[in-house]
Amino acid sequence: MCVTGILTIFTTLFLSEKISKPIKKVSEFAKQIGDGDFTRSNMEFEDKELDELLKVMNKSAEYLDKYDKEQKIFFQNISHELRTPLMSMMGYAEAIKYNVMEKEKACNIILEEGDKLKDMIEELLYISRMGSISEELHLSNLDLREILSSCIESKQATAVNISIELICDFDKKPVMYICDEKSLRRAFLNIIENGLRYAKSKMYITCKLINKDIVIIIENDGENINDKDMPYIFQRFYKGDKGKSGIGLSIVKSIIEKHKGNIYCENTNKGVKFTIIFYNLNML
Template identity: 30%
Template sequence: TLEKHVKQISKQDWDDPVIVDREDEIGKLGHTIEDMRQKLIQKDETERTLLQNISHDLKTPVMVIRGYTQSIKDGIYPKGDLENTIEVIEGEAEKLEKKIKDLLYLTKLDYLLRQERQYGTFDIQEVIKEVVERLRWSKKELNWKIDLEEETMLTGDQEQWSKLLENVLENQIRYAESYIEISVRSTKKHTLITIKNDGPHIEEEMLSSLYEPFNKGKKGEFGIGLSIVKRILTLHHADMTIRNDQTGVCYSISVPRN
């Protein structure tokens, strides 16, 4: 019976549950196969949902680009003139490019999770300064409060941490109303990075599922950025908590020190 189930599972035919009414070694094997079957079903459903979300997320900017391009061919400018209409096309093309890059990066991180990694050391303070300087001009009215130590060395992949901070700060910038606050503190065992903003609270029911690909908040903007963050944290044995506080939303990142 177990052999039959395993052969079915190998052919991706996993509709029939594995029922073994015994508690010896064969029974334990049956329970393990049933556990595997359920996880494979869950993985299959997740992949199907992910593909549907990818298709939907990429389809929208493509439709806009094609629609505006056809309008220009017909001599019609949806945004009043040629320049403004082309600006919309360029904006949608940028969105499309970012989505594709994020998807490729997420795939790269999934591959790295299964490989041995050789890390170097770098100063996380310098990475934070570089990312902030690059992103702060996207919303000039924000006040940045940055409280860093003189030097904080981490062991890891500097490029991945730059990507992590970029994704976190893009969310912070999107929702912040007047300021973003960043601080770094070190203990004997951990480096603690805290990033806060004074934007609206995240819905409580969403806090536990923010890292899922294509999970979207009120503005529909989460995309897969926080899924990338989660992968990078896992690669570095670090973790992050997201919580609402009195003034807004706080991201707390804890990185083990070697």
């Protein structure tokens, strides 16, 4: 009886050690990830559930490592983008102070640079809210042609100044959709601004109802997007060879998807085409 009891104790201790040891290793790996070390683990376990858990944790570590690197690159880029208008504003302010430049001209440039800075800060604030559960859309049944027309009108002066012609092709009848006007306007403006940056002479903006789907096309006649950049242009923090800050198009994608739509980008013989589709008049 005594021998049996001793054997039972040793068996229990052995099994406990066998079970607790791999769990302790997994726990240490989780702490390592929590401390910001995303090095993947090459441990293997006989237990199928633990082995599956480790695979999931390695996948999470890989994602976090990628996100961390992208974020560092993004902040390097954005610090440069924020510094550029600030330095310009300071330079023209000094020009006014020492009377080395016409005051009105310098003030206009300072205001323009201030607007750029404000836009970048607003995009940073928006991207910080992307994916937030608390973010609410203020929905109304609106004519998308009117939202696009308003965006085009606000960028008309910019287009004229850089000799870009904005060519519109809208349905004659209203193209109604339940949407958040403010956020959808931001998405359209971001694509139009992106197109103006690369267009050579023309941009084409289409808004039509096709077989109950709303199709919006914004196309520019600029250079094609590099093949290596194309798969990543909507990815947050990704900045291609000629990209600006790595924010704008990720915001566009987020907004369109929140409105139950999809956005695609492709190179064409004309240049680059963005296509937004709200399928079968989806209502939010």
